[in-house]
Amino acid sequence: MAGSTLSWNLFLKLTVLWIYCGQSAGFNGIWWSLGMSGAGWDVLQNPNAYIVGTNTMCEQQLKGLSLAQQKMCKMYYDHMPPIASGAKMAIRECQYQFRFRRWNCSTIVGDSSVFGPVLQIPSREAAFTHAISAAGVVHSLGRACREGELAICGCSKAMRPKDLNRDFIWGGCGDNIEHGYQYAKTFVDMREQEKNHPRFSNELARMLMNLHNNEGGRRAVYNYAKVACKCHGVSGSCSLKTCWQQLPTFREIGERLKERYDGAVEVKFNKRGTQLKRKHRKYNKPTNEDLLYLEQSPDYCQANKETGSLGTSGRECNKGSDGMDGCNLMCCGRGYNTFKKTLVERCNCKFVWCCHVKCKTCESVKDVHVCK
Template identity: 40%
Template sequence: MHSHHASMGIKSHTKFMLGIIYFCYCVYGNFLALSSVVAFGANIICNKIPDLVPKQRSICQRRPDAIVVVGEGVKLGIQECRYQFRNMRWNCTHTRSRNSMFAHVHLVPNREAAFSFAIVSAGIAYAITQACSRGCDKSKLPNYSHNGWKWGGCSADVKYGLSFARNFVDIREITKNARALMNLHNNRAGRKAVKDNMVTECKCHGVSGSCTMKTCWTTLRPFRMIGNHLMRKYQTAKLTRVIRGSRTLRPIFLILKKSKRQNRKPRRSDLVCLEKSPNYCDYDERTGSLGTVGRKCLRESKQTIGCDLMCCGRGYNTHQYTVTVQCGCKFYWCCYVRCEKCSNKTEEYTCK
């Protein structure tokens, strides 16, 4: 009985601590206020997060405030992944560890895994940079330039966001084998996408609307732009293999499988994989494929969302139903609206 009450107490305490974290995050918008609040509960919180490696737990215990942002970044990455693949057979779903922050690590090393690692890494870097946006990038202090503008305002400190994301995400790759090299490369490509999609915004200053001086600052673009960028990289993902180097610092590294030049390395911005992708038509736990049975499709479309391609030739079921909506609404003076009810018959198609 005593142990039962102790267990219930720990669970209640954990929920209470997570509630405080979420409250501070929503109210204050930054995480400086969290450090003193959550420090005493860090061990409990960090031990409750599944799939963290020991060094990640150590970071979590030192910076439990930042782990909240990491979680937001992972969520941001997964949501963007699901958006980008919403009309494809593989729609960013995973067969294992669906409740894990790092469910994507179970995917086989194909280009879908490449995108998953890149977008989650980008999401974490983006979230950390955004959370720290109330601080400023110290490298862009006011400094006049030759062309009449100066850095001002508050530039997003993307360097810190990239650095924290690299330290937290890349630390998972303990064994330096082919898969680890692939993951590290795609993690970096995701972070690079955040950096490359930063934008400079400027404001003019001068008499009567003239632009005698401009104040400029760097800021994050919408994450959708980063998702679109990485989706283009996914479509040209490079198949790679590992070779052994002669230097002790880099005993193995990735090279392109198909290249006219010998031992050509992929670009830093490329997404890379080690295996070709399956067709994702059927359930296969090993490849992370849930299959397309029951997926909605469009009967007339020739794209991936079309029933012919989505259903892999198995055919589709037709569902007819009626939707009732308000229509013909009229405003009467004064003061009410009267509407009619209209019924529309519609069809929906799902894969067999």
Template identity: 35%
Template structure:
């Protein structure tokens, strides 16, 4: 009886060990997001790259890429921070609020299995990396890229409102054909093409050869979602032009293609829309079915509702989360949804703040009163 019990325990621990190993392997492709915890070192050395690998921030091939092109690392650090901040911002009112991304590189099962949350993180991390690297290329911070190669096609007619008003005043409006003939590609466009190539090389450096059939398929899905994130940025390039000429006549336009000035957050908003329409896929000969468009997000594991604490599935639950207790709030931020029907408690507290401040000219000082404000919050049961 003792031998049987001991044997069962050994089998149990072996199964747990295998499960942990599989999770570690599956989480390798996004464990680089732990770089968000790294210090802002402008110059990376080979020793720093090896140290990042030892700390679990990079897997073997990513550390090799770090050593060969160390100047990309400060941008990847910022991309990792962008990924975490954007993810937490767009999910702030959802039951899963992306707080587990802060655990990198030791993720919980919500990001270790093929959930749609994992799909979003893969796509968002790729988008953030491209945005940061493309800007670094244009700014001349990277040795392997610079400004984007000018397109061959003629840009459409775009004249700023200020120039347009002047043209109308002078009754000298350019027709479309004339305007198109008086332009030149110039400036320094964001080199998204090179940034996409660098990002792909870095993110796909995780090898799936050591994984089983399920692991290889999940790796394929991860790479698909990363590609969807890259394409989101590639498709967001917009045409920017600057007019030249006497009195703003716009006789010549200099045009280039640039990224959204709002930063990676703009890409995160677009990827979040894809999260809601993500498609579930099943392994089929280790390949993705051809019917799925490369811009879609894909997942392999259905997510739990994230209402209650469930370590097995990486759910932190929503107990204690603040919600919108306004009775008219029926959205995701409303207590009815966020608290999963468990109800909520209302808490009030008095906050003392400076108010009614006045500048005293004679004494070069500011005098303020103290105001008492009552703040009401709602927390899920």
């Protein structure tokens, strides 16, 4: 990517990591668990964490890191809190985007894979979780650089956009999306590249799928950077503007990846068994921004430990909707029960001079529909 703030020395160090970690031993869990309480998040939020030492932190207390990621953690420990924040942000956004779906991105307490066996299936859901997690790292690191939290990066050094008004000043301290992209690419993909897999193997197919979806998540951030501007001038005349690079909101990123999820491309091996290609030629070839999957998703209607499905029994549904949140689809034809629920809310709020808002308390009864 043009305009990267990573030095050549960093690239050389990372290359050495790949050489020495190419045939590492197996490992359990995944780095997403850094965003979960008790799996690394609590440790990284402790201001005294450095006192313990990076070796102990990276190898023993941060759950889900592969061997290569542990070494990278030791080299750039200050990057780990933003990575954990990015993972946490990704988990929350996943749950928001799928709140009205049968699979609602539920996390499983005590499971180092975060989402449980559902991600062992190379489906659309696995594609989305890889993409949103990689996007979370780019977003969080890009912001951390701008805030001065990381030693090897600062404000963005992105080139001035060609279409920016020539009277505007290109400056300020922009989000360093370039560093976020490059570091996320190395850190996230490193876990997938630690082993060599034979041609036509399920392991190779899954690795290629994950790498592609990781890149799709990163591009959902990098390719949609914005230009933000601030006015200067006497009495707000805006006679002068200063502009800088700004990250898209993570809600925008989540919505973009959700669209990619709905339009994800089913793939299979090529004739040589080394790359993935679209399974159905009637669809367009996938781009770097598209999401890929290898197998169809379960219906998630019934609880199933093998697939990780929690089922939809007990989930609230919308009686008046024909969409996925509607009782017909959400409940998988099993029907639903209706309950009365009393809501207590603030109402009739008025501003009282000066300076507070006074409200009354109102009660209302609402029908709640729950899948059988």
